[in-house]
Amino acid sequence: MTPMPTPAAQTDLAAEMRAIGLAARAAGRSLARASRAAKDAALRAAATAIRDHAKTILAANAEDLTFAEGSRLSAAMLDRLRLDPGRIEAMARGLEEIAALADPVGSTIAEWTRPNGLHIARVRVPLGVIGVIYESRPNVTADAGGLCLKAGNAVILRGGSESFHSSGAIVACLHRGLAAAGLDGGAVQRVPTRDRDAVGLLLAMNDLVDIIVPRGGKSLIARVQKESRIPVIAHLEGNCHVYLHASADPAKAVALTVNAKMRRTGVCGAAETLLCDRSVAATLLPPVLAALIAAGCEIRGDAGVQRIESRAKAATPADWDTEYLDAILAVRVVAGLEDAILHIERHGSHHTEAIVAEDRAAAETFLERVDSAIVLHNASTQFADGGEFGMGAEIGISTGRLHARGPVGVEQLTTFKYVVHGDGQVRP
Amino acid sequence: MTPMPTPAAQTDLAAEMRAIGLAARAAGRSLARASRAAKDAALRAAATAIRDHAKTILAANAEDLTFAEGSRLSAAMLDRLRLDPGRIEAMARGLEEIAALADPVGSTIAEWTRPNGLHIARVRVPLGVIGVIYESRPNVTADAGGLCLKAGNAVILRGGSESFHSSGAIVACLHRGLAAAGLDGGAVQRVPTRDRDAVGLLLAMNDLVDIIVPRGGKSLIARVQKESRIPVIAHLEGNCHVYLHASADPAKAVALTVNAKMRRTGVCGAAETLLCDRSVAATLLPPVLAALIAAGCEIRGDAGVQRIESRAKAATPADWDTEYLDAILAVRVVAGLEDAILHIERHGSHHTEAIVAEDRAAAETFLERVDSAIVLHNASTQFADGGEFGMGAEIGISTGRLHARGPVGVEQLTTFKYVVHGDGQVRP
Secondary structure: OOOOOOHHHHHOHHHHHHHHHHHHHHHHHHHOOOOHHHHHHHHHHHHHHHHHOHHHHHHHHHHHHHHHHHOOOOHHHHHHHOOOHHHHHHHHHHHHHHHHOOOOOOOEEEEEEOOOOOEEEEEEEEOOEEEEEEOOOOHHHHHHHHHHHHOOOEEEEEOOHHHHHHHHHHHHHHHHHHHHOOOOHHHEEEOOOOOOHHHHHHHHOOOOOOEEEEEOOHHHHHHHHHHOOOOEOOOOOOOEEEEEOOOOOHHHHHHHHHHHHHOOOOOOOOEEEEEEEHHHHHHHHHHHHHHHHHOOOEEEEOHHHHHHOOOOEEOOHHHHHOOOOOOEEEEEEEOOHHHHHHHHHHHOOOOEEEEEOOOHHHHHHHHHHOOOOEEEEEEOHHHOOOOOOOOOOOOOEEOOOOOOOEEOOOHHHEEEEEEEEEEEEOOO | OOOOOOHHHHHHHHHHHHHHHHHHHHHHHHHOOOOHHHHHHHHHHHHHHHHHOHHHHHHHHHHHHHHHHHOOOOHHHHHHHOOOHHHHHHHHHHHHHHHHOOOOOOOEEEEEEOOOOOEEEEEEEEOOEEEEEEOOOOHHHHHHHHHHHHOOOEEEEEOOHHHHHHHHHHHHHHHHHHHHOOOOHHHEEEOOOOOOHHHHHHHOOOOOOOEEEEEOOHHHHHHHHHHOOOOEOOOOOOOEEEEEOOOOOHHHHHHHHHHHHHOOOOOOOOEEEEEEEHHHHHHHHHHHHHHHHHOOOEEEEOHHHHHHOOOOEEOOHHHHHOOOOOOEEEEEEEOOHHHHHHHHHHHOOOOEEEEEOOOHHHHHHHHHHOOOOEEEEEEOHHHOOOOOOOOOOOOOEEOOOOOOOEEOOOHHHEEEEEEEEEEEEOOO
């Protein structure tokens, strides 16, 4: 059992964090040159270690759960924290899937030859050292560790204090994988204390850490964005919209809306607001809303919606700006395409929005004009996911505009450099 | 003549900056949908306006020069500030060259179809609103304004107070171009005051500005990186290296080193340190150092260099970390390839480094291992330039690792979104 930090340990925290950063920087330099074979061998050996040590991981998780039950964690948080044999197998399989992905490092993104004979290539290289700060789910330890390793980055993991022992047991398996492949164990490290001061220290190490990826609730992201001296790839909220255009196919409207809202209500790609063209509201909305209500969804509608569906509650202005992450849907009747686009511009979070329409021109206008990371035509917003995009696993979905937008997979965890070959060219 | 801010104007500065930001956001939304023809017409009309109003621009510049001569500006700063008919023509031609570049907006970076039939495309879109903060050179007003416009971004320009009137006259020409093409004048705005508080206000408008590009000296960049609540694409120093490998061709060694150091000493791609393998120092260095000295360069060498060239001064440890931007070169004898790579890792700024070598394997090791934005084999470091790379004009060279690394041209001033076409797919 890991002891809680004592005052003496507290004093040494800054030195300890710098030692972690220095070890990560050194491991990052060697990992950047590691072969695909070595990285994949490490990932597969880590998967095997997770299966072989499932009992140890479950015991560590039980310790975390005991600790958590003494605190005031919500049922949802407790569920996220809980591991079982299925979730452990999913972690192991996740690492094997990352091993099967193409290695982004060293690939040529573009190349060209200049009139003076200089050959210029833009070549993918690792980002360097990545700090991942997350909350209760212990499986993020394996996912984030595996993705960073595949992309040739060293990673410093700072999990939630409630998953402290679970994460430690999982990191031990990742270390077994690195050791089996002859790679530097410093490539995957975790902050070995529950002390929250460690986060502040990590966010200030801009000479040793190249990027911070926070995964968690709004208060965590806000703290990281405020304090970080290091660039942040942040996942803010997903206030996602489904828009039923006048040309929508009624069957698609029902299926897509119910799936976008109800398949899983707690994911960032879940729809939170439904917009429907006024001209078709009386015919299109009744079956859509009935299906949603039958599936257990609460409807909060404007006056137009309440006229159509008596079970709809009245929406307040705050509803248009709310990411429920729950079985609740705000519903509004709009004048048409332009009105829908303006509503999304005003209230959306630039994450994921879908139009249901048979009119191709209307769909193209929506896809072009709506300024979100992901825009879909006749498909569920719940496809907002790196795996569903064919990018393999993801470390999150970026709602920022720089570097990575949308799902952040192994490619997005790299940068590039320009490699120039000449034969003695000087600049005139 | 624009008055200096009064206390009353001061009070209104925050409101004025927000008004600029809101106008930029609105203009950015419409510019994102502008056709290539309209944007290029605006750029060409702006070029014509600059030629037509050359006298007005020169008169404004004369006013700035009078103001500057009263202050304590260095001769180099005064030279950067001074416009003449040649520099005005270069600005106009620069805008026409930007018009001739391909439009990055709307181009498909990648596309693929998933097994479930979803078609996914990664499509380039503008970044949004860009804030450019720069120092004395008034031509940055035209270059940055033109590049941002081409990439579909609205721009807020904050030039140095010494170039206040020159920049104003140039912005007026950009506005003539926008008007001639029927585009929103809010797409190019400048901060209409010399008040330095405006910078702080700009850096805090993270809801209205998507990215900040600082161009200038270390203190400006440091202030921006410290204060900004908006992501920054920063150009830090270029402490660039030339490394003469044991296999270097002697003639190339002389030509490349002299060009890398002396072609222009004030550019970021100018070499600041020369490394040479010990095994060939006695034969390779004498002609290289003699040519540099003949060209007016001061040599600061380690003991090995001073033995070879008596005119070399003694280098101090600080020399390895100094970006001279002057006719001074630090020179060091190294044990070999590994030693050279370690020296660059320890002292370099990750900007641009070159190896001179006929041994291809040694060159490849250098290009792979040296972690800089640009690495060159047998070519001058002074090729570190967007124009020389064939990217057209550039707004700067990024030494950061995220989003843009190396020259920042129109493509780097865009982001992307995922456009997904389905025919009713729901996620299982």
